[in-house]
Amino acid sequence: MYEILAKEELGTVNKLMVIDAPLVARKAQAGQFVILRVVEEGERIPLTIADFDREKGTITIVFQEVGKSTMHLGLLQVGDELASFTGPLGRPTEIENYGTVVCVGGGVGIAPIYPIARALKEAGNEVISIIGARTKDLLFWEDKVRAVSDELIVCTDDGSYARKALVTEPLKELCEARKDIACVWGIGPAIMMKFTSLTTKPFGVKTIVSLNSIMVDGTGMCGACRVEVGGKTRFVCVDGPEFDGHEVDWDLLMARQRIYLTEEKRAFDEFKLKCECDSGL
Amino acid sequence: MAEAKKPKREKIPRQEMPRQAPEVRRRNFNEVALGYTPELMALEAKRCLQCKKPKCIEGCPVRVDIPAFILKLQEGDLAGAAVALYADNNLPAICGRVCPQETQCEAVCVLGKKGEPVAIGRLERYVADWRISQGTEVPEMAPPSGKRVAVVGSGPAGLTCAADLARYGHQVTIFEALHAPGGVLIYGIPEFRLPKAIVHTEVEYVKSLGVELILNCVIGKTLTIDDLFDDGYEAVFLGTGAGLPMFMNIPGENYNGVYSANEFLTRVNLMKGYLFPEWDTPVRIGRRVAVVGGGNVAMDAARCSMRLGADEVIIVYRRSRVEMPARAEEVENAEEEGVVFNLLTNPVEIYGDDNGWVRGMKCIRMELGEPDASGRRRPIPIEGSEFDMDVDTVIMALGTRPNPMVFTDAGGLERTRWGTVVADETTGRTTRERVWAGGDIVTGAATVISAMGAGKRAAADIDRYLRGEITTWMPAEEAQKA
Numbered sequence: 035m036y037e038i039l040a041k042e043e044l045g046t047v048n049k050l051m052v053i054d055a056p057l058v059a060r061k062a063q064a065g066q067f068v069i070l071r072v073v074e075e076g077e078r079i080p081l082t083i084a085d086f087d088r089e090k091g092t093i094t095i096v097f098q099e100v101g102k103s104t105m106h107l108g109l110l111q112v113g114d115e116l117a118s119f120t121g122p123l124g125r126p127t128e129i130e131n132y133g134t135v136v137c138v139g140g141g142v143g144i145a146p147i148y149p150i151a152r153a154l155k156e157a158g159n160e161v162i163s164i165i166g167a168r169t170k171d172l173l174f175w176e177d178k179v180r181a182v183s184d185e186l187i188v189c190t191d192d193g194s195y196a197r198k199a200l201v202t203e204p205l206k207e208l209c210e211a212r213k214d215i216a217c218v219w220g221i222g223p224a225i226m227m228k229f230t231s232l233t234t235k236p237f238g239v240k241t242i243v244s245l246n247s248i249m250v251d252g253t254g255m256c257g258a259c260r261v262e263v264g265g266k267t268r269f270v271c272v273d274g275p276e277f278d279g280h281e282v283d284w285d286l287l288m289a290r291q292r293i294y295l296t297e298e299k300r301a302f303d304e305f306k307l308k309c310e311c312d313s314g315l
Numbered sequence: 316m317a318e319a320k321k322p323k324r325e326k327i328p329r330q331e332m333p334r335q336a337p338e339v340r341r342r343n344f345n346e347v348a349l350g351y352t353p354e355l356m357a358l359e360a361k362r363c364l365q366c367k368k369p370k371c372i373e374g375c376p377v378r379v380d381i382p383a384f385i386l387k388l389q390e391g392d393l394a395g396a397a398v399a400l401y402a403d404n405n406l407p408a409i410c411g412r413v414c415p416q417e418t419q420c421e422a423v424c425v426l427g428k429k430g431e432p433v434a435i436g437r438l439e440r441y442v443a444d445w446r447i448s449q450g451t452e453v454p455e456m457a458p459p460s461g462k463r464v465a466v467v468g469s470g471p472a473g474l475t476c477a478a479d480l481a482r483y484g485h486q487v488t489i490f491e492a493l494h495a496p497g498g499v500l501i502y503g504i505p506e507f508r509l510p511k512a513i514v515h516t517e518v519e520y521v522k523s524l525g526v527e528l529i530l531n532c533v534i535g536k537t538l539t540i541d542d543l544f545d546d547g548y549e550a551v552f553l554g555t556g557a558g559l560p561m562f563m564n565i566p567g568e569n570y571n572g573v574y575s576a577n578e579f580l581t582r583v584n585l586m587k588g589y590l591f592p593e594w595d596t597p598v599r600i601g602r603r604v605a606v607v608g609g610g611n612v613a614m615d616a617a618r619c620s621m622r623l624g625a626d627e628v629i630i631v632y633r634r635s636r637v638e639m640p641a642r643a644e645e646v647e648n649a650e651e652e653g654v655v656f657n658l659l660t661n662p663v664e665i666y667g668d669d670n671g672w673v674r675g676m677k678c679i680r681m682e683l684g685e686p687d688a689s690g691r692r693r694p695i696p697i698e699g700s701e702f703d704m705d706v707d708t709v710i711m712a713l714g715t716r717p718n719p720m721v722f723t724d725a726g727g728l729e730r731t732r733w734g735t736v737v738a739d740e741t742t743g744r745t746t747r748e749r750v751w752a753g754g755d756i757v758t759g760a761a762t763v764i765s766a767m768g769a770g771k772r773a774a775a776d777i778d779r780y781l782r783g784e785i786t787t788w789m790p791a792e793e794a795q796k797a
Contacts, residue, residue, distance in 0.1 A: 057537050071494060077586065077595040078494075103595055118494035120531040250586065250596070253492055253533055254718050255502075255558040256578035260569055267562070267569060272720065286569060289671030293571045297597035304592055 036070070036119040039092060041112050044174035048098050048142055049108050050084070056091030058121045064149035065127030065244065065276055068093060069252040071117040072106045079103050080249045082221070082275065083122060084145035093121070096145035096174075101298050102305040109309075123252045124275045127242070131158040132216035136208060137183070138201050138230055139165045140222025144175050146244060147221045152182040154219075160184050162215075164204050170195035201226065202233045209237040217242065220279060224288050231279030243279035245270045247290060261287050329431040330359040337651040341621050344506045344589055347648060348412070356441045360388035362426065363433045370423035371435060376768035377410075377475075379403040381420060381435055384442060397446040400439065401454060405478040406471065406517045406767065408447060409500060411440025412509050414764045415642045447516050453523055457484035462781045465490060465548040467534045467721060470498020472554030472754030472766035472773075474521050479774035480552075481524035485781060488548070489526060492533040495585060498556055499755075500763070502585040503577075505615050507622070508645070511584075535723035540750065550749050550777045553736065554770060557715040557755035563607070567665030568711075572601060572673035576608070576616045576712035583619045601707035603627045605676055607662055608712030609639035610760075614646060616710045617654045628654045629706070633661040633681050633694040657704075659683070661696065665709055676704045717756045725750075735759050743773030748788045751777055 040052040058068060067082045085094035099105045110116075127150050135154050139147030144165045155161045163183040167173045168191045180186040187204045188196035197204070201222075209215060218241045220230035227243040234241045247259040252271045259270035262283040268274065333349040334340070340347050351359065363385040371381040380403055387396035400407050416422075416436035424432030462485045466477045469491040477487045495501050497514045522528060532538060534555070543551050560575030562568050579598065582588040588598030600623040606616045609632035620628045630649070632639060635658050639646060650656070657678075664677040680700035683692035716734045727747035729737040736745055736752045743751040753769025755761055779785050 057532065061537060075587070075590075075594040118531045120492070120494070120533060121537065123533070123536055250578060250581050251493065251502075253536075253558075253720055255560070256581050257560045257562070257575040258578045262569060267564075286671065289571060290569070294597045294599065297591065297599065301592045301595060301597070 036116040038110055038112050038114050038116070041110075044096065045171040047172055048096055048145075048174060050094060050096045050145075051107075051110075053093050053095065053116065053119055054091060055093045055119050055121075058093050058119065059086045059088050059091045062086040062088075062093060062122040063126035064129065064153040065146075066122035066124050067252070067275060068095065068119060068121035069123060069249070070095075070107075070119045072103060072110065073117050076106070076117055077103050078118075078250055078252065079107070080123075080246075080252055080271075082146035082244060082246075083149065085149055093119075096142060098142045102301040105302070105305060105309075120252065124271060125273075127153065127219070127276060129153045129157050134160040134162065134212065134214050134216055136205065136215055136218045137161060137163045137179075138205055138218065138220040138222070139163070139179070140201050140220070140226035140230075141167050141172055143220075143222030143226070143244075144173070144179065147219060148175060148179055148182070150219055150221075151179060155182045155184075162208060163187070164189070164201050164208075166190060166199070166201035168192065200229070202229050205230060206233050209234060209239055215239050219243075224284065224291060227279060228282075228284040228288075231282065231284075235280050241279040242276050243282065244275045245277060245282070245287060246275070247287060248293060261290070324361050327358050327362050329362070329434055330355045330437070332434070332437050337653070340507065341618075341652040342624070344622055346510050347507050350444055351437055351441045356388065356438065357391075359434050360385050360438055363389070364425060365389075366425055370425065371420040371433075374420040374423040376419065376762075376764045377404055377771055379407075379420075379439075385433070385435075385438060388438060388442070393442065393445050394449075396442045397449075400442050401446070404439075404767075405475050405521065407439050408443035408513045409471070409509060409517055410764055410767070411436050411438075411443055412513070413504060413642075413762075415762060417643050419764070447513070454482065456482055456524065459486070460484040460781060462486065462550075463488070463548045464550045464552065464777060464781075465543045466552045466554060467540075468492075468498055468554040468556060468754075468756075469496035469518070469528065470500060470554060470556050470754065470766065471763045472556070472756075472770040473498065473552065474518065475767040475770035476552045476554060476751075476753065476774045476777075477526045478521045478524055479771055480777060481521070481526050483774065483778040485778070487526045489528045490532045490534050490538070490543075491528065491530045492555075493585065494530055496528055496530065498554075499558075502581045503612065503615070505580070505584055505619055507618070508615065533720065535720035535725070539723060540721070540725040540728075544749070550751065550780060552743070552770070552773055552777065553721060553745070553750065553752040553756055554754045554766070555718060555721045555756050556766070557735075557760045558718045559716040559734075560711070561713045561715060562711055563662060563713065565662060565664055567667055567673070570665055570667035570673045571671050572599075572707055573665060573709045573711065576606070576612045576710050577715065579616055579710050580612070580619065583623070589619075589623060598623065599708075600625050601673070603629070603706045604708040604710065605629050605631050605657075605662070605704060605706040606710045606712055607631045608714070609634065609641060610712060610714070611641045611645055612714075613712035614641045614649045614654075616712050618645075618649055618652060620708070620710070621652050621654060625708070629704070630654055630656045630658075631660050631662060631676075631678065631704075632656070632658050634691060635659055635683060638683075638691045659694065661694065662709070663701065666703075673707050673709055676706050676709060677701055678704055715755075715760045717759070721756075733759060741772060742776040743769060744776065744788065749780075
């Protein structure tokens with residue numbers, strides 16, 4: 035069950051895996067997520083779906099190694115099996131022909147923005163995509179995103195590749211230059227989504243973000259993922275993960291993402307130590 | 316055996332069950348109640364009068380033939396007792412531990428009129444544990460019917476329904492959303508009250524009857540009820556419980572350090588947060604913990620907090636002690652372990668610090684007025700009685716509602732305004748043909764045993780349906796009346 039069929043390094047930090055999960059693939063749509071466990075003792079990790087193939091029965095995930103669980107996941111090889119893999123969870127992206135839309139992917143957020151851009155393109159939209167990362171090594175899928183976009187803008191924070199800019203800069207220029215942008219999707223770290231939303235707000239352009247809060251079950255049971263949107267408490271797992279970025283309480287989201295910082299660091303440090311011991315270093 | 320030394324039946328007091336000492340158990344997750352010794356069991360069993368018209372059976376939601384299994388114990392026939400017990404109850408090791416016997420079988424025991432009732436729950440637990448220690452064997456099964464039934468949810472209702480359907484000869488598949496079977500038995504009830512090894516054994520028993528178990532499959536997401544029928548299942552039983560947490564909707568409820576009891580208990584129990592960092596899922600407990608609520612879930616959360624190392628754990632409940640819905644034994648256990656009860660008190664606001672963490676809670680004192688719809692006296696705030704409580708963790712244990720996820724693309728299933736599904740009490744039939752439901756999804760949060768009773772009744776009705784004995788489905792209006 036849940037065998038890893040393919041593994042790919044996307045730069046030095048991000049990794050891609052193709053997972054055998056026919057039931058999940060059968061229903062998967064752009065914007066939804068899965069929850070996986072690496073081992074029996076593992077935590078439940080939510081990851082937004084990067085791609086899916088209904089015929090082959092596979093789901094593609096892309097992740098950055100930021101803690102113990104993702105590092106552990108990254109150590110697995112083709113042929114290994116995950117302890118569990120559940121989905122598709124959350125509401126899918128509302129795909130329609132809006133006219134002209136902009137898809138912004140920051141860092142590892144380039145992965146989930148891809149199926150959304152593709153679906154929007156298939157629905158007949160003019161799709162302008164912006165992808166960016168801190169540095170060249172963190173960029174991936176330029177060709178894939180270009181293939182489903184009418185226009186692609188690439189940037190890096192440090193200028194090590196393509197344009198030197200934050201993704202919000204070309205976004206602002208687009209909003210100024212084109213009055214016909216119907217909707218913007220922005221996916222990436224919370225801070226990037228916050229500033230994407232702040233960028234579009236003065237222009238009154240609807241902006242959808244995909245929130246990455248802490249979760250346990252991912253089915254509405256626990257409420258760990260609660261956020262405030264438009265002053266109301268919502269659960270990211272069942273009410274989202276996509277929300278109107280102009281309505282999200284970003285400070286609350288970011289505070290809640292830090293709940294387990296101490297524990298996460300401790301687990302990560304101990305795991306890295308264990309890995310070094312195991313490899314005989 | 317020295318016959319003469321045995322005391323007369325009427326002189327035997329109700330036998331206490333050995334438990335871990337409070338000062339020891341308040342810091343570990345091992346089971347609190349240790350079970351009877353053979354001697355204690357024999358003494359307690361002897362107290363049963365074997366009434367001609369036993370009331371205890373009526374008091375049991377699954378109508379276990381209690382005098383029958385106790386008679387076997389009196390005769391020293393443990394194997395016979397196990398056969399008698401398992402005839403009516405598929406999960407007795409669980410019931411013996413978590414049933415509120417004091418409001419059910421033991422409440423109506425004749426001995427209770429003048430003295431103390433027979434400790435039926437403790438005897439049930441003894442028999443079940445004995446049988447597990449012997450290795451369970453498969454009971455008598457009906458010949459295969461060739462009919463397939465889908466059971467959604469692997470909690471008490473689903474497991475019971477699946478086991479009975481398998482015994483009736485049907486091919487049963489259970490679909491479970493989480494990565495481990497057992498529902499609330501696994502994610503909700505803590506290890507020290509219901510060891511997970513027991514749940515595991517009972518699940519294995521259900522599987523040994525030929526029941527297939529599919530984990531990580533969320534009905535309403537991975538598959539829908541329509542998909543199940545398309546895939547060839549002829550009947551569907553919904554036992555998805557009441558898993559949605561409730562909050563108070565007071566200011567500050569989203570600060571770091573405020574948990575729903577569901578989240579807190581899931582982290583501790585299902586994810587084994589108390590074993591962090593050996594297990595990956597962390598759970599953060601503060602110095603002073605307030606648990607809001609008065610039910611079993613509140614007691615569980617309070618006692619887990621204690622075991623995770625909190626300095627002080629306070630139950631905050633808006634009514635008084637007598638209205639607390641928790642099982643009496645668990646309230647006592649919590650008290651013995653040092654949990655403080657702040658009754659007739661209700662939170663009105665949670666304070667946070669600059670980093671978004673809980674730093675205190677404002678409460679108001681309550682008094683009891685006239686009885687409300689639930690029959691309990693309504694708590695009324697006392698004006699001007701607000702005060703601040705020094706806490707850094709708040710756990711909301713205010714009850715739960717059914718998760719609406721299962722109803723995605725499930726046409727024809729009527730629900731009440733509380734989100735529960737409309738189903739006939741005696742048969743479990745919903746307003747959609749070939750779909751039955753039982754347990755908390757129908758009643759709202761209730762007990763393990765009432766869910767098992769509902770699962771059992773639905774299994775019997777599904778069996779009648781599959782055998783062609785039911786020709787007309789009850790119309791929706793009738794179901795609503797029910």
